[in-house]
Amino acid sequence: MFNATEIAWGFPKFIPLDELCDSSSGFIVNDTCIIEVQILVSKSEQDNQVNQQINKIDNNHDIDKPIKHTDNFLPKETLTTSFGELVDFRGLGKIEQVFVPLLEEVCSRHPSLIDSQQKRSGRFVEWAFTALGRVLHFLKTKKVKDMNGDACNHLQILWEELKMFRFDLTWLEPHVQSALGMKTCIERSVQMKRMGEDVTALEMETKRLKAKMIEAEVNLEIARRNLMKEKEGFEECDLDAELGYGRP
Numbered sequence: 646m647f648n649a650t651e652i653a654w655g656f657p658k659f660i661p662l663d664e665l666c667d668s669s670s671g672f673i674v675n676d677t678c679i680i681e682v683q684i685l686v687s688k689s690e691q692d693n694q695v696n697q698q699i700n701k702i703d704n705n706h707d708i709d710k711p712i713k714h715t716d717n718f719l720p721k722e723t724l725t726t727s728f729g730e731l732v733d734f735r736g737l738g739k740i741e742q743v744f745v746p747l748l749e750e751v752c753s754r755h756p757s758l759i760d761s762q763q764k765r766s767g768r769f770v771e772w773a774f775t776a777l778g779r780v781l782h783f784l785k786t787k788k789v790k791d792m793n794g795d796a797c798n799h800l801q802i803l804w805e806e807l808k809m810f811r812f813d814l815t816w817l818e819p820h821v822q823s824a825l826g827m828k829t830c831i832e833r834s835v836q837m838k839r840m841g842e843d844v845t846a847l848e849m850e851t852k853r854l855k856a857k858m859i860e861a862e863v864n865l866e867i868a869r870r871n872l873m874k875e876k877e878g879f880e881e882c883d884l885d886a887e888l889g890y891g892r893p
Contacts, residue, residue: 738771744778
């Protein structure tokens with residue numbers, strides 16, 4: 646089984662190459678060898694630990710006693726990805742410096758963010774505000790044009806991680822959902838741009854055809870005038886009359 650600690654598993658050598666290529670062995674038929682692989686993906690142990698720890702916090706009756714936490718129960722990205730120097734945030738713990746101004750702003754407007762973490766361990770609080778800082782930093786630094794499929798998936802992961810810490814995020818959720826919906830907006834914008842380009846091309850083609858039509862009308866008028874000039878003084882003859890050869 647492959648996991649975070651076991652990245653290699655199985656046999657280093659399964660069958661000699663000459664035996665595989667031997668037509669009499671039956672592995673290769675019509676220059677084709679079909680290999681069947683079965684893959685089972687289960688929920689990671691880290692995710693299970695996250696849920697267990699969060700449930701433990703929610704079900705804890707002695708809220709005055711800090712909850713013990715392991716250092717590795719958060720998703721790998723939250724623990725390992727760093728945005729720079731760590732600085733103290735309101736005495737609650739060490740947070741990436743780039744997140745602090747964003748956290749100061751939202752905590753001033755929403756004091757419940759800090760109040761909700763008062764009875765929890767310092768390590769847990771650091772993780773909680775780091776997760777909040779990541780979402781805020783994402784929303785602050787990304788533009789609408791950046792919200793492709795990968796960016797939306799990344800924001801969704803950050804948002805799911807943040808919700809584990811049980812902040813009151815009713816003020817933030819509309820902004821996150823709006824950002825996640827930007828993918829559809831971008832796709833429609835791209836589609837409308839293409840449609841606009843099609844309209845422009847058709848307008849140019851219409852102008853070209855109109856110019857061609859005007860030219861044809863001018864040529865028609867010239868041809869009519871030339872015909873009228875030729876008809877002046879022209880005596881029409883009977884085309885069916887015999888030519889004759891001088892007989893009375």
